[in-house]
Amino acid sequence: MTTTPLPSVAVVIPAKDESARIAETIRGVRTIPGVAAVVVVDDGSTDGTDAIAAHEGAEVVRHARNHGKADAMMSGLGRVKGLRRVGRLDEDASVLFVDADLEASAQAVGALVAPVARGEADLTIATLPKQQGSAGGHGLVVSLARRGIEELTGWSPVQPLSGMRCLSPAAVAAATPFARGWGVEVGMTVDVLDAGLTVLEVPCDLQHRVTGTDWRSQVHRAAQYRDVALALGVRRLRRRLGPA
Numbered sequence: 001m002t003t004t005p006l007p008s009v010a011v012v013i014p015a016k017d018e019s020a021r022i023a024e025t026i027r028g029v030r031t032i033p034g035v036a037a038v039v040v041v042d043d044g045s046t047d048g049t050d051a052i053a054a055h056e057g058a059e060v061v062r063h064a065r066n067h068g069k070a071d072a073m074m075s076g077l078g079r080v081k082g083l084r085r086v087g088r089l090d091e092d093a094s095v096l097f098v099d100a101d102l103e104a105s106a107q108a109v110g111a112l113v114a115p116v117a118r119g120e121a122d123l124t125i126a127t128l129p130k131q132q133g134s135a136g137g138h139g140l141v142v143s144l145a146r147r148g149i150e151e152l153t154g155w156s157p158v159q160p161l162s163g164m165r166c167l168s169p170a171a172v173a174a175a176t177p178f179a180r181g182w183g184v185e186v187g188m189t190v191d192v193l194d195a196g197l198t199v200l201e202v203p204c205d206l207q208h209r210v211t212g213t214d215w216r217s218q219v220h221r222a223a224q225y226r227d228v229a230l231a232l233g234v235r236r237l238r239r240r241l242g243p244a
């Protein structure tokens with residue numbers, strides 16, 4: 001009996017000070033069929049995240065200082081390209097971005113892979129169930145992101161900020177270079193749709209660290225708001241100016 005070979009997938013995990021969670025997250029994604037490489041980008045952590053990721057057998061890229069999530073994802077793509085060049089990864093491998101804080105639930109991101117492998121979508125995005133513990137936001141960033149994507153593309157995502165995403169090589173080409181910082185997801189969604197590619201949200205049973213209500217959390221939300229607004233503003237301007 002012949003079996004169709006499994007599509008290969010490169011997992012990229014951007015991580016800033018995730019020593020408490022990174023090992024479980026790496027083990028979680030390793031259970032996903034077809035995963036040929038796990039790349040952890042330590043984005044200037046000071047808690048030994050890189051050493052733990054290396055101990056778990058991940059490919060580790062280290063930023064000497066913190067650059068923000070989007071740059072960490074770009075660095076991860078750089079390592080993926082390198083792995084392709086040396087023949088450790090197929091040319092047509094998809095790239096699966098996974099946040100570092102999912103722990104064992106990370107295995108559920110596997111649901112994002114099949115639609116891309118089967119050519120049904122170029123970008124799949126995880127939607128998460130209601131999270132344990134209380135989230136402290138008022139939905140401001142989420143609604144800015146959702147309304148902006150809808151205005152620019154006509155598509156209204158359920159969870160526009162979700163970071164768990166699987167991209168075909170065509171989607172990677174359309175989405176790079178990424179919008180900076182926390183604007184990466186919104187920019188990616190708009191750019192992939194603009195390229196005429198298909199985007200699909202897929203429910204995944206994931207649990208992550210929710211943003212709370214303390215001052216640090218509010219500063220985090222303000223940075224998210226700024227970066228999402230910037231990503232949308234750049235794309236509105238591009239619309240007005242037309243193709244370069």
Ligand SMILES: O=c1ccn([C@@H]2O[C@H](COP(=O)(O)OP(=O)(O)O[C@H]3O[C@H](CO)[C@@H](O)[C@H](O)[C@H]3O)[C@@H](O)[C@H]2O)c(=O)[nH]1
Nearest residue numbers: 014015016043068069072099100101161162163182211224
């Ligand atoms: O400077 C940073 C900050 C964070 N991270 C990593 O990025 C991921 C997401 O960060 P997190 O603090 O968990 O983000 P959330 O507050 O949960 O943000 C939500 O919204 C973001 C967009 O605003 C998305 O990028 C996230 O995936 C989504 O979970 C984690 O692996 C972090 O370790 C970095 O690599 N560099």
Ligand SMILES: O=C(O)[C@H](O)COP(=O)(O)O
Nearest residue numbers: 137138139140141142211
């Ligand atoms: O807590 C969250 O979901 C994010 O930080 C976004 O915050 P928001 O509730 O202001 O959209």
